[in-house]
Amino acid sequence: MIAVRGLSKRFGAVQALDAVTFDAADGEITGLLGPNGAGKSTCLRILSTVISADSGTATVGGIDVAADPLGVRRVLGVLPHSAGLYQQLTAAENIAYYGRLHGLPEPLLAKRVEELLDRLDLRAIAHRKAKGFSQGERTKVALARALVHDPKHLLLDEPTNGLDVMATRHLRDWLRELRDQGCCVLLSSHIMQEVEALVDRLVIIAGGRVVERGTPAELAARHPGRNLEEIFVAAVLGASRGAAA
Amino acid sequence: MRRAIAVVCRKELLETARDRRIMFSLLLGPLLGPVLFAVIMSVAVSQSVSSIEEPLEVPMLGIEQAPNLQAFLAARGIEPLAEHGLQDADDAAAAVARGEHDLVLALDERFAKDFGTTAAARITLIFDRSKSRASGRVERVRRALGAYASRIGTLRLVALGVDPLLLRPIAIDERDVSTPAGRSALMLGMLTYFLLFAMLTGGLHLAIDSTAGERERRSLEPLLSLPVARTELLLGKMAATVICMLLTLGLTLAAFPVAVHYLPLERVGMSAGFGAGTALAVFGVLAPFAPLGAAVMMLVASFTKTYREAQTYLTFVLLVPTIPLVFAMILNVEPRAALMWIPSLSQHLQIMALLRQEPVPLSLAALSAGTTLAFGAAVAALAARFYRRESLLG
Numbered sequence: 001m002i003a004v005r006g007l008s009k010r011f012g013a014v015q016a017l018d019a020v021t022f023d024a025a026d027g028e029i030t031g032l033l034g035p036n037g038a039g040k041s042t043c044l045r046i047l048s049t050v051i052s053a054d055s056g057t058a059t060v061g062g063i064d065v066a067a068d069p070l071g072v073r074r075v076l077g078v079l080p081h082s083a084g085l086y087q088q089l090t091a092a093e094n095i096a097y098y099g100r101l102h103g104l105p106e107p108l109l110a111k112r113v114e115e116l117l118d119r120l121d122l123r124a125i126a127h128r129k130a131k132g133f134s135q136g137e138r139t140k141v142a143l144a145r146a147l148v149h150d151p152k153h154l155l156l157d158e159p160t161n162g163l164d165v166m167a168t169r170h171l172r173d174w175l176r177e178l179r180d181q182g183c184c185v186l187l188s189s190h191i192m193q194e195v196e197a198l199v200d201r202l203v204i205i206a207g208g209r210v211v212e213r214g215t216p217a218e219l220a221a222r223h224p225g226r227n228l229e230e231i232f233v234a235a236v237l238g239a240s241r242g243a244a245a
Numbered sequence: 246m247r248r249a250i251a252v253v254c255r256k257e258l259l260e261t262a263r264d265r266r267i268m269f270s271l272l273l274g275p276l277l278g279p280v281l282f283a284v285i286m287s288v289a290v291s292q293s294v295s296s297i298e299e300p301l302e303v304p305m306l307g308i309e310q311a312p313n314l315q316a317f318l319a320a321r322g323i324e325p326l327a328e329h330g331l332q333d334a335d336d337a338a339a340a341v342a343r344g345e346h347d348l349v350l351a352l353d354e355r356f357a358k359d360f361g362t363t364a365a366a367r368i369t370l371i372f373d374r375s376k377s378r379a380s381g382r383v384e385r386v387r388r389a390l391g392a393y394a395s396r397i398g399t400l401r402l403v404a405l406g407v408d409p410l411l412l413r414p415i416a417i418d419e420r421d422v423s424t425p426a427g428r429s430a431l432m433l434g435m436l437t438y439f440l441l442f443a444m445l446t447g448g449l450h451l452a453i454d455s456t457a458g459e460r461e462r463r464s465l466e467p468l469l470s471l472p473v474a475r476t477e478l479l480l481g482k483m484a485a486t487v488i489c490m491l492l493t494l495g496l497t498l499a500a501f502p503v504a505v506h507y508l509p510l511e512r513v514g515m516s517a518g519f520g521a522g523t524a525l526a527v528f529g530v531l532a533p534f535a536p537l538g539a540a541v542m543m544l545v546a547s548f549t550k551t552y553r554e555a556q557t558y559l560t561f562v563l564l565v566p567t568i569p570l571v572f573a574m575i576l577n578v579e580p581r582a583a584l585m586w587i588p589s590l591s592q593h594l595q596i597m598a599l600l601r602q603e604p605v606p607l608s609l610a611a612l613s614a615g616t617t618l619a620f621g622a623a624v625a626a627l628a629a630r631f632y633r634r635e636s637l638l639g
Contacts (some may be wrong), residue, residue, distance in 0.1 A: 050469045073471055083466070084463035101468075
């Protein structure tokens with residue numbers, strides 16, 4: 001369970017987050033939806049403890065990100081926007097490196113790496129250097145790397161960026177599988193259709209504020225006669241009018 | 246905690262070892278550097294040797310007036326140049342200025358008439374002082390002429406029944422106490438900087454890659470979201486950088502005795518004094534500098550955006566250790582406690598002493614190593630502070 005309460009963050013003159021509040025429950029996929037620059041990445045970065053909030057609190061699995069960042073990182077898997085691999089290491093070595101830094105003992109680590117190679121269909125490239133990987137292969141390895149310590153919580157920043165149709169479908173399947181195992185999955189996106197097909201719950205943010213939230217069904221009930229994309233566009237436009245006023 | 250440092254260090258070294266281009270440039274420096282150094286030194290040595298014995302042909306105007314002088318010079322390997330086409334002293338001056346001759350000897354037209362009277366017979370040496378190549382030859386001709394003049398003077402005094410020693414109220418004897426190794430130390434003076442440069446270059450890639458490089462290829466953010474303190478990541482990367490630097494230094498020092506072996510230092514009465522023992526001692530002297538160098542490079546790389554930007558800044562950083570060395574060479578300083586706290590200078594002074602085969606007091610060596618390591622720790626702490634900033638993500 002991820003709980004965000006009144007989170008604010010300012011970069012110079014830009015108010016990236018303005019009192020953002022939402023929950024992401026265990027066993028659910030929560031989509032953080034918003035146009036480019038809405039504050040999605042900033043929010044995920046605060047949750048992954050690489051930057052800190054100006055005010056407000058956030059907890060991951062009940063652990064406060066500001067008070068115990070190392071504790072949060074232990075229960076969290078992170079797939080940042082266009083995450084890079086180490087070019088000179090093989091797929092298996094890239095995954096194992098993160099496992100060692102998570103402090104996994106060697107026998108368990110070896111078992112986990114084998115499992116992930118199978119589950120994410122990485123056998124063919126397991127012992128090839130990451131140098132020549134396609135975008136899809138890179139994303140798969142980065143996801144395996146984020147899952148190496150079997151985290152209860154998973155943060156993904158625009159995970160389908162640059163992936164082709166097949167790779168996107170595979171990714172969705174894995175995320176559903178993780179959800180079914182009880183994982184708390186929080187992903188960001190700016191593509192409505194993608195989120196619609198995948199998420200259980202939606203948080204739409206624009207201009208650093210939460211403008212809509214709920215399950216797709218709740219949103220549809222609240223805005224009769226509109227599809228999700230229309231609801232999204234209306235919410236974003238409403239937010240920018242609010243900011244101008 | 247120590248495990249994470251070791252994991253990071255091992256991964257950085259593995260990645261470096263796998264990169265063929267980086268390995269090539271890492272090996273090229275240590276192997277080619279000493280060869281280059283040996284070639285430069287041997288050219289310098291052979292030039293200073295050659296000007297001593299080589300027969301020298303000099304245009305001599307009006308030498309037919311002085312057959313005895315000509316014979317005297319010929320006995321010292323200085324012969325008149327047969328065909329020079331020079332008419333007079335002005336002509337000769339123009340030719341020297343144009344660089345056609347290094348020097349010209351012009352006897353006064355009244356030379357024969359004045360010689361043997363109380364008036365001094367005049368000889369003009371025409372040369373260009375700004376040409377360093379000619380200075381050895383000019384000096385040689387000048388000495389030969391002086392010797393001739395003093396012999397003639399002595400003979401005249403004897404002919405008049407005067408003791409020639411009257412003209413030498415003071416006898417000056419010279420006793421040069423520099424050992425052959427000491428003389429070559431002068432020529433090997435640039436060695437310290439050469440070694441420091443090789444060592445820093447060896448760690449350059451890793452220092453940049455660990456911060457600016459990680460950021461550029463977008464692997465820094467996922468790395469920072471692992472349950473490892475940033476200071477530990479930094480220390481692991483720094484350890485890998487230090488190991489790389491020490492390996493480069495070791496390789497360079499291993500190649501040095503081989504290269505110096507082929508130097509014709511003995512021809513100018515020098516011995517290099519650069520055996521395996523000296524190489525090992527030099528390694529021990531320079532090793533404490535590696536953490537400081539690594540910390541400085543990582544500090545600079547931590548606030549640059551890209552690999553290329555870091556490389557630009559670090560090119561200047563590589564020049565910083567030369568500043569104390571330049572002062573040392575100009576002021577010709579000796580090892581003393583007041584100076585041994587300055588990194589790079591203290592290493593330089595110890596290496597010079599090692600090459601001169603002079604002992605360095607253990608307390609001074611310890612002071613040098615201690616202060617250099619302390620500086621390294623201070624800069625590493627500063628780098629860790631920079632590493633903890635949010636803007637590290639870029």
